Amino acid sequence: MKRTHLRLTSLEIRGYKSISFNDPLKLSFGDINILLGANGAGKSNIVSFFKMMSFMMNGKFQQYVAEAGTSQLFLHYGSKKTPAISAEIRFDGGNGSYDCYKFCLSNAVPNRLIISTEEIEWKSSNSAIGKPAIKQLKSDFSESALVSDTDKLSRTMRNLLNGCKVYQFSDSSAESRMRQSSTVESAHYLQSEANNLASFLYFLKNNYRASYDRIVSYVRDVVPKFQDFYLEPERSGYISLRWIDTCANDYVFTSYQFSDGSIRFIALATLLLQPEETMPCVIIVDEPELGLHPYAIDRLIEMIKDASLHSQIIMATQSPALIDGFNAGDVTIIEHDDNTQSSTARKLKEEDYKAWLNEYTLSELWDKNIIGGRPI
Helix, strand or coil: CCCCCCEEEEEEEECECCCCCCCCEEEECCCEEEEECCCCCCHHHHHHHHHHHHHHHCCCHHHHHHHHCCHHHCECCCCCCCCEEEEEEEEEEECCEEEEEEEEEEEECCCEEEEEEEEEEEECHHHCCCCCEEEECCCCCCCCHHHCCCCHHHHHHHHHHHCEEEECCCCCCCCCHHHCCEEHHHCCCCCCCCCCHHHHHHHHHHHCHHHHHHHHHHHHHHCCCEEEEECCCCCCCEECCEEEECCCCCCCECHHHCCHHHHHHHHHHHHHHCCCCCCCCEEEEECCCCCCCHHHHHHHHHHHHHHCCCCEEEEEECCHHHHCCCCHHHEEEEEEECCCCEEEEEECCHHHHHHHHCCCCHHHHHHCCCCCCCCC
16 A cells, blocks of 8 residues: 555755756646656756655765765856755645655855755644644754654655655666666565666565566567566575576576666566555656667556556656657656756646647657757
8 A cells, every 4th residue: 555645746946956046946746747858958857856865865965965076066057156955845635734845955165065954844634724834853964854853744754755766777788786686685675776676576476476477467568588587596595587488498598688678678567567565655767768669668658657556657758659658737848948047847738738639649749849848
């Protein structure tokens, strides 16, 4: 079952990477959210914002900044123009109730970011008419107070933010994490780069057979000669992603014998077809269509719609074939504004393009620059 009835409904970001502090980027979210725009418009920066939040909620914010090398990479045109980053993330529970997390990151010497302010604003359905309540959080400036605060409200907000999971399956090289063996003990959820793909599939096979069989069925449909995964733990406690083909002989293939597109599709199928009990509340993926055959993209669309019954989906894309599988109202156009030198967001309204869509597909309207975000 879903861990909470609260749903991610809006996000406002100021001063982060390609987003101006004075002209914030505002996003509203539904069940399916397709971020569409040209190269350099800022789609991946929105995805990376959620990744930064994941590090914050796990007490690794300073590690995240240090690994980037400098705070200047996060601030819009550097600290001389943008001394701070701020954001508001809102989750709604219906009947006027909501929880909202607000924070501000400030530049500090030498090239560091510190958490200067944090607060939670909330309103319960019982107090929907009155003013919202506000709790100011006291952090040590290095890491979020939500990590250490044991108050129920803080724990709830941290769980909500931890439920927004970013996945990146673009690296399908021989050294990629999804091709490596993993420990059986790491199997209870799919990790962000499918590091534990083999062990998670093994976990599903033993505990959620119906979901495992659906994954196998989709992979069979897309990957030539694939029959089933061959998942047998080794004595060391590790398990490798191996498989057998339709020839039904004794030869067992390894993960290195999957093509790049095949291994990416397997990771996507595992992510999107996993059972409701293990699925994150919000799934965020950057350009899931990379390396996929057009038929595989059709199956990806089916899987996204299936997953959206249990989880909110946020995907950044440049794929005409992918966007044609969804409604105009699912799409948010991300563009670069030359006047403000920053990223902007505009959610499409279905009724504005109803007449156009009687004659053209959504991707054709994109190509003609009718909906904006023109591909380059």
